[in-house]
Amino acid sequence: MRKEAHVKKANRTIFNQSNQKTNRLEVKGPLRSGAWRKFIGKAVGVAAGIAVAAIIVLSLLLWHPVRAEMHASVPSPQLGSPAFANPIEVHSRAGEKRLRMVMQLINGTYTIPNVGSETLRQFRGWDASQSAPNLSNDQISPGPTLRTRLGDMVEISFLNRIDDTKFPYTFVTDSPPGQSDFGCDKAGTRDPHTGIILPYPGNDKFPNCFHGSSTANIHFHGTHTSPDGLGDNVLVQVLPQLNQPDWTATFNQIYDSGKIPQKWTDLPLDYQTKQIELIKQHDEAAAAAAKKNNLAPPESLAKANQQMIDAGLWPQYLLGAFPNFFQIPDYDTCKNANPPCKAGQAPGTHWYHAHKHGSTALHIRNGLSGALIIESSQEDGYDHFIRKFYGWGDSYGAHEKIFVFQEYDTIQNLERSPRGAGGPPNPGKGGAQVLVNGKLTPTITMQPGEVQLWRLINATEGNGPGIIKNTLFQAPGFTFKQTAMDGVQFSPANYANQPFLTTNAPNGIVPGGLVLAAGNRADLLVQAPTTPGIVAFKSGGATLFFVNVVTGTPVSFPNGAFPPATWTTMPTFLKDLSSPGPNDVINQNSPVKFQWEDGRVGVGLLPKTPLGFPPHFMINGKQFNQTGDIVDQCMPLDGLQDWVLENWTTLAHPFHIHINPFQVVRIATPTARDTYNVYAPPNNFVWQDTIAIPPAKISTNAAGQITNVTPGRVTIRQTYLDFTGTYVLHCHILAHEDRGMMQLVRVVPAGKYPAGCQDHIPEHH
Ligand SMILES: [Cu+2]
Known part of the structure; x- marks a missing residue:
């Protein structure tokens, strides 16, 4: 019987643990360097044939935002890079x-x-x-x-x-x-x-x-x-x-x-x-x-x-x-x-x-x-x-x-043995590389001056290398015009202002530029340079893909210029939501707090860290379903609400809510104790369904006790239209979601608000 097999397997694992060894989780050495894709260095030329292995710092720890950075030395031209292909x-x-x-x-x-x-x-x-x-x-x-x-x-x-x-x-x-x-x-x-x-x-x-x-x-x-x-x-x-x-x-x-x-x-x-x-x-x-x-x-x-x-x-x-x-x-x-x-x-x-x-x-x-x-x-x-x-x-x-964009791995970090006593934790076999449509660093071929529509989807787990960084849009010679965020087209004003890609947007740039957290999407019109050559597109130091601009006559278009000078209007239901009125909810005094245990000052897995185990990720002080089958956020149909989202931890958590997109009204990024870089456009708010809440700044005294937390803050404006029902909001770093950073959300007909908020809660584990 299948279930019997599971129980036996579980018992075997526990048995092995008590004997200080496991069958399927043996301590493994670092990846064989020869297994890494090899690249030919441009400087030495193909004829020299000196292979330069991509060097990856394998210090990925699921809960560590800094050490998780992937560093790769990838000179061009690339060798052995597969051709880019859209998924079937x-x-x-x-x-x-x-x-x-x-x-x-x-x-x-x-x-x-x-x-x-x-x-x-x-x-x-x-x-x-x-x-x-x-x-x-x-x-x-x-x-x-x-x-x-x-x-x-x-x-x-x-x-x-x-x-x-x-x-x-x-x-x-x-x-x-x-x-x-x-x-x-x-x-x-x-x-x-x-x-x-x-x-x-x-x-x-x-x-x-x-x-x-x-x-x-x-x-x-x-x-x-x-x-x-x-x-x-x-x-x-x-x-x-x-x-x-x-x-x-x-x-x-x-x-x-x-x-x-x-x-x-x-x-x-x-x-x-x-x-x-x-x-x-x-x-x-x-x-x-x-x-x-x-x-x-x-x-x-x-x-x-x-x-x-x-x-x-x-x-x-x-x-x-x-x-x-x-x-x-x-x-x-x-x-x-x-x-x-x-x-x-x-x-x-x-x-x-x-x-x-x-x-x-x-x-x-x-x-x-x-x-x-x-x-x-x-x-x-x-x-x-x-x-x-x-x-x-x-x-x-x-x-x-x-x-x-995806990461592939067969096992979670917390379920994995470290590499050895005193060594860094085992990052997993594929945990440190981001693939594009299942391929490692594929190459797109473009004509000189060619324009393409790129649809980028961050489908990674969302931590470390999985954060797609703004360096991707700094590829030399290429021109970018963002047309949509999270599947919602820009308003003509945002199309003109390019709030993520330029510093000319109203009230300054969105903190961090165009960074795609897990769950985010971006559409961009991209024009290749007229000069032939191979360009690496990098997220931080890691190359995600290449574009090979071939030799030829620059592409011309019937309507001339790149990009379109004017932009199509927004569908009326995507115009700016009005500001909440006196009867609407503004949760200024009861923010949705993304947090971990009191007293924790950083991520950590091992006994040397302050609390001896990896963080318990919570929203408003509790984990998903921790207090039983309770709807955590209940809203009336057609309700209009401004929510303040707060982040009391030292790593960004991408907030995601299902069913209705929201408008991002304000982003307050802590830069020091009680000090913020604030992005608050007067109008033309960008629609998103996922937004990374900036990390907090945590101050401690000499004894290591917390003296101040300056939380990251995002204000979103949302209305709950057309559909009642029960769903979720959660952190889109999905290991955080699995381990508790999620809330049960319900929209009820206005006549049943709030009486119907806690009726018949579905099981949700
Ligand atoms: Cu998270």
Whole structure:
């Protein structure tokens, strides 16, 4: 039985820890230098043939912002750099206004560039009218790019076909403390100072620990859709099932109806009854496995499901298959519907990734993410405007480059053994390199003076090398014009002012320039220089990709200049939100505080650090679900609110909230004790759905006690339109999210506010 295997594996790990050794977590030496990609130094010339290995400082520690910097010495021209390629694409069927596809979660042995073969999970997807592609491809890649248009239906049959016997300890629920091995993943790390094994989870407590990594779902990051049911529902948990019933006919019945089911009982009876039965069987198998090992059974998933169904809500636990089904709201159409929508989807660069609490970080490091491109529907819309200006026709073709930045690794830092007594922690095999669409430092070829639309998506775990730095936009000879942030086009004023890329923006530059935290996206029109040559695009010191500008006649455009001198107007629902009135909420006196334990002055893992274990990341003094099933932030539908977000730690946390984007009104970056660099434009606020809250400045006295914390502050303005339901806000450094830095959020109808805020809370671990 599968669950038995997990329990045994967990026991074996613990047994090995007590013997001060492990099977799967042995202490490993540094990466073999010969394994690193080699480059030919320009200075010595190709003929000299002297290979210069890229030097990577392997001092990455997940919670250490400074030492995590990746330093690479990469002279050009590059040798052995693969050609850049957009990820494969699944797009809406033109005549049907629908994207109907299969998205399968699989596992296998894949080659990570520079690392070797590893057992990973991957997304593979295809249009449902076609047969499955060859799934034995051993190259890692993001999931397919999904390309839709405003107004389209999205119909994704999500099949979790992971063979969970290939991965350690994967259960999704807990049992009474001390009575069984269900709960957090188990592993060991050796303290280099004492030689003692510090077992994971250590001080982490379920559900705020790494766990449940064979269970998944899909979050559609940046979409304005329902957080409930078959929409952008991240509270649903689809457990793995290698061999599945064929759900094609059942799911097609749902999609073909054209009506999005609003209740569980709206789904075909076949799916309801089979799922209830499958989860019951899963409970029984887990209980039997526990009994065989003299352990208490885990909590019943079937019981949790039944409680939700009885309350008229959606069950959280499903086995193997889930039909994601929602519409991309087109404001130009839905504003005339009955009832009318109040906002639409912003056309732009969005993305998707697995979002099961406890395994989001590991999943993102398995590459379980991909681009979601939503195109405009009208002649003056974002994509139509750009393509018309450059004469690119009805589709971008090779003029568009999609960058899914990812990091690949098979295990979390906290679950990994250090390299040896006294040595730096083991950064993992692929943990220090950022790949582009699954490739290491690929090369884009451009004509002299050519213009392309670049869509950048930071799908890394978000720490250290995963922060895409502003140096990327300082590549010599290239010209950049940012057109969108987080999938929302710039207003004409911001298009002209370029708040991230220039110092001429109102009230000065956005602190840090264009830096992409995990979850951020940016669109830029990029023009190559007319001088041929190879240019490295670097994030800090690390080269992410190259552009090879070839020899030739500079490209000319029908409309001449780069970039367009005028810019298309904003859709009306994306105009500036009004300032909150007396009846709106401004949480000036109750900020959303991103913090760690009182007394902590820095990150740290080992006993030499102040508190002896890695930080417990919290929001407003508690971890996710720490005080039970409580909605942390409840808002009335149509509410307009300004929130102050604060950061009381010494590393930036990217705040992300689902369903509705927000406008960034103010950024206050601490520069010294009680001193800030403030960015506060008077209007034309940039829309984002993810923003890094600047780190705090912490002062201490001679005894090391904290005497002052000057927190980083961001003010966001948001309104909660069109969709009620329960969802989340969280830190997009996903290891922080898994370990507690998340809140449960709910939007209720105005008439049920606040009475309905705490009704029937879904389980969410
Ligand atoms: Cu964080």
